[in-house]
Amino acid sequence: MGGMNIKRLAEDLGATPLYVPAGWEHLEVDSVFASDLISDILVSEGEDQLLLTSLTSAQVVRTAALVGIVAVFLVYRRHAPPELVAAARDQEIPLFCSAITKFEACVRAGRLKDLP
Amino acid sequence: MSEVPLPLDESSLRIQELAYGLKVRDVMTRKIFAVTRQCTMREVQTIMKNNGLTGVPVVDEGHVVGMVSMHDIMNAFEHGHLQDGVAKHMSASVQTLSDEVPMTFAMSAFSRYSYRRFPVVDKKNKLVGMITPRNINMALIRELSRQLNEMEEHGGTSGQGGASTIYHRVYRLDRYDFEHGGDASAALKRELKQRNTSPKIMRRAAIASYELEINIVAHSHGGSFTHFIDGNRVRITANDFGPGIPDVDKAMSEGFSTANDWIRSQGFGAGMGLPNARRVSDEFEIQSGVEMGTMVKSIIYLTEEPQHENK
Numbered sequence: 001m002g003g004m005n006i007k008r009l010a011e012d013l014g015a016t017p018l019y020v021p022a023g024w025e026h027l028e029v030d031s032v033f034a035s036d037l038i039s040d041i042l043v044s045e046g047e048d049q050l051l052l053t054s055l056t057s058a059q060v061v062r063t064a065a066l067v068g069i070v071a072v073f074l075v076y077r078r079h080a081p082p083e084l085v086a087a088a089r090d091q092e093i094p095l096f097c098s099a100i101t102k103f104e105a106c107v108r109a110g111r112l113k114d115l116p
Numbered sequence: 117m118s119e120v121p122l123p124l125d126e127s128s129l130r131i132q133e134l135a136y137g138l139k140v141r142d143v144m145t146r147k148i149f150a151v152t153r154q155c156t157m158r159e160v161q162t163i164m165k166n167n168g169l170t171g172v173p174v175v176d177e178g179h180v181v182g183m184v185s186m187h188d189i190m191n192a193f194e195h196g197h198l199q200d201g202v203a204k205h206m207s208a209s210v211q212t213l214s215d216e217v218p219m220t221f222a223m224s225a226f227s228r229y230s231y232r233r234f235p236v237v238d239k240k241n242k243l244v245g246m247i248t249p250r251n252i253n254m255a256l257i258r259e260l261s262r263q264l265n266e267m268e269e270h271g272g273t274s275g276q277g278g279a280s281t282i283y284h285r286v287y288r289l290d291r292y293d294f295e296h297g298g299d300a301s302a303a304l305k306r307e308l309k310q311r312n313t314s315p316k317i318m319r320r321a322a323i324a325s326y327e328l329e330i331n332i333v334a335h336s337h338g339g340s341f342t343h344f345i346d347g348n349r350v351r352i353t354a355n356d357f358g359p360g361i362p363d364v365d366k367a368m369s370e371g372f373s374t375a376n377d378w379i380r381s382q383g384f385g386a387g388m389g390l391p392n393a394r395r396v397s398d399e400f401e402i403q404s405g406v407e408m409g410t411m412v413k414s415i416i417y418l419t420e421e422p423q424h425e426n427k
Contacts, residue, residue: 037383039385040386042323043388057382059294063326065302065305066302068315068319083295
């Protein structure tokens with residue numbers, strides 16, 4: 001199973017970057033974790049994951065950084081509070097936002113994962 | 117000195133840290149003058165006078181059933197009741213302290229109640245000592261000088277950089293300060309990264325730290341938070357000033373949460389915090405006293421041992 005490229009994911013999910021560090025185009029993830037509970041993120045076992053969430057508090061990015069999440073996609077959101085973007089910059093975690101629903105985002109990411 | 121206020125300003129964080137490392141058991145007086153119900157007030161007065169005491173516990177088969185204070189003696193004297201048995205004049209509602217709790221709980225108790233001494237009891241609720249503000253002051257001074265000596269022996273540094281040096285940080289955390297909640301844990305992760313800690317261990321330490329840090333912010337009146345790293349392990353201690361956890365076993369079970377709607381709206385409050393912190397820790401200890409505070413200690417070994425999950 002190959003990794004999923006973040007840039008490709010962003011394109012497929014119609015996500016716009018709110019913050020990206022240099023070289024982000026080459027980042028890859030093994031799987032996707034979708035949750036609106038910080039507690040769930042903290043017990044997630046996987047590594048090199050993408051987080052799909054509709055939570056917009058700065059804690060999301062901090063928690064993601066602690067457990068080693070590669071990138072955060074806000075879904076069903078058109079905007080993000082500046083604190084969240086600042087936190088992403090602080091932690092150097094790519095942050096995107098997409099207006100599609102979490103379900104739709106999961107479906108599209110799932111299709112991408114199944115590609116050979 | 118009838119009161120030991122909890123030192124809350126930044127400069128005293130280190131002193132607080134000293135206090136958190138000590139348990140009531142370590143600082144109490146073990147030499148106890150206790151009387152039984154059969155003693156008279158006059159006998160108690162003699163014991164107090166001969167031993168310079170201002171209060172004496174009344175026990176029944178080792179259990180504390182009352183306290184006789186100087187005030188009770190004076191009242192009995194005034195009304196000519198010194199020949200009476202103590203049971204008639206003692207105060208029967210006695211606040212005791214467990215010998216296992218951190219010394220800071222005793223400090224909270226002294227701030228909270230007007231008592232100038234507390235009987236200390238063991239697990240079986242038997243009297244094993246007495247604690248006064250003087251015990252606390254002496255213990256703090258002793259511990260301070262011990263640590264000063266230690267620092268001098270180590271060349272007076274508390275460590276900067278390098279994989280084998282000591283890393284010691286103390287933070288003060290405020291209630292509901294979600295803006296800064298997590299900063300300390302992020303700093304811990306950075307430090308571990310610099311020390312080339314394995315990603316798995318780093319992740320476990322970061323998770324334990326974050327769970328405990330957020331717990332103070334979300335559930336307590338505020339408290340202090342400490343990271344200590346030496347060559348072998350990471351020690352994370354979270355100490356708060358209350359409200360305390362009425363049922364620790366319940367709090368340790370997955371899914372139990374007392375979080376309010378606002379905390380939940382922040383994405384917290386699934387009742388996984390403490391169980392998750394314990395899961396990723398190699399050693400885990402929790403002590404809590406209602407209205408006194410909670411102390412949680414998590415230790416993560418830095419050596420590459422197979423991870424044993426603490427369930």
